Amino acid sequence: MAAEDIERLGRLIAALPPAPAGWVAAAQELPRLRREFDALIARAEADEEFRSRLLGELESTLAEAGIEPTRRVVAEARDRLRSF
Amino acid sequence: MGAATSDAGLAARCRGGDEAAWAELVERFSRYVYAICVQGFRLSPHDAEDAFQDVFAKAYVQLGTLRDDNALRPWLAQLTRRVCIDRIRSSARETPIEELEPDGVDDTLEILDEALAVREALARVGEPCGELLDRFFARDESYRTIGEQLGLPAGTIASRLSRCLEKLRREMEDSAPAVRPEDR
Numbered sequence: 116m117a118a119e120d121i122e123r124l125g126r127l128i129a130a131l132p133p134a135p136a137g138w139v140a141a142a143q144e145l146p147r148l149r150r151e152f153d154a155l156i157a158r159a160e161a162d163e164e165f166r167s168r169l170l171g172e173l174e175s176t177l178a179e180a181g182i183e184p185t186r187r188v189v190a191e192a193r194d195r196l197r198s199f
Numbered sequence: 200m201g202a203a204t205s206d207a208g209l210a211a212r213c214r215g216g217d218e219a220a221w222a223e224l225v226e227r228f229s230r231y232v233y234a235i236c237v238q239g240f241r242l243s244p245h246d247a248e249d250a251f252q253d254v255f256a257k258a259y260v261q262l263g264t265l266r267d268d269n270a271l272r273p274w275l276a277q278l279t280r281r282v283c284i285d286r287i288r289s290s291a292r293e294t295p296i297e298e299l300e301p302d303g304v305d306d307t308l309e310i311l312d313e314a315l316a317v318r319e320a321l322a323r324v325g326e327p328c329g330e331l332l333d334r335f336f337a338r339d340e341s342y343r344t345i346g347e348q349l350g351l352p353a354g355t356i357a358s359r360l361s362r363c364l365e366k367l368r369r370e371m372e373d374s375a376p377a378v379r380p381e382d383r
Contacts, residue, residue: 120368121364124317124364124367124368124371125336125364127313127314127317128317128318128321128332128333128337129336129337129339130310130311130314131230131231131234131311131314131315131318131337132230132233132234132337132338132339133229133230133233133337133338134229134230134232134233134251135233135248138229138233138248138251138252139225139226139229141252142251142252142256143222143225143226145221145255145256146216146218146221146259147218149259187252
């Protein structure tokens, strides 16, 4: 194989290094996260006490519901809770 | 890396609510989206992470608007481009849109498209070549690390890499569209 072919193929493989594993995992978890958010919102709509707790102690309530309250998750939750 | 579902098949399965297909879609395009953010638009790690997550969040919600499932890759590229521009714009409000894109972004995207085609060929070549070439070139691992991880003598890595590159080159030649005489 010509040296320039090897070099070019190597450069092209190197052009796509892996994204950080945590970023990929978070993106892959989107459907589950949305499902859990939906359930949380539905519960908040039906249960006034839970709604107050969710609005007042968002991060700990998310954690209790099994949702890791990362910066992005909390921001999205706040966004979804704006309707309350 | 194994036999892969087509992009169109993957898009259709995702729209049908198949979460395994979504995970595969993210896996398939994560490097591409990441590279556009970091190499094409030179976003900082913090902005790149936000842009990366925004792209997939928007893709998840908007996949239903994709008119041609075969156009999944360019659709994602365009989505990533828009998200990156929005991110840059948010920190440079007065700058005209055409000045927000870094110089050479089109050239970088062209290279990344070609790199993605090489990656697809790499998946078709299969293991152990896929992992070996990925570890050496994309993950920048040393012969020693690769040898330890894959249980191979470090002294054999160079020759294996060379054989795998040759295999990859043949795969790319075989899959390249044939040039018909009337096209010349």
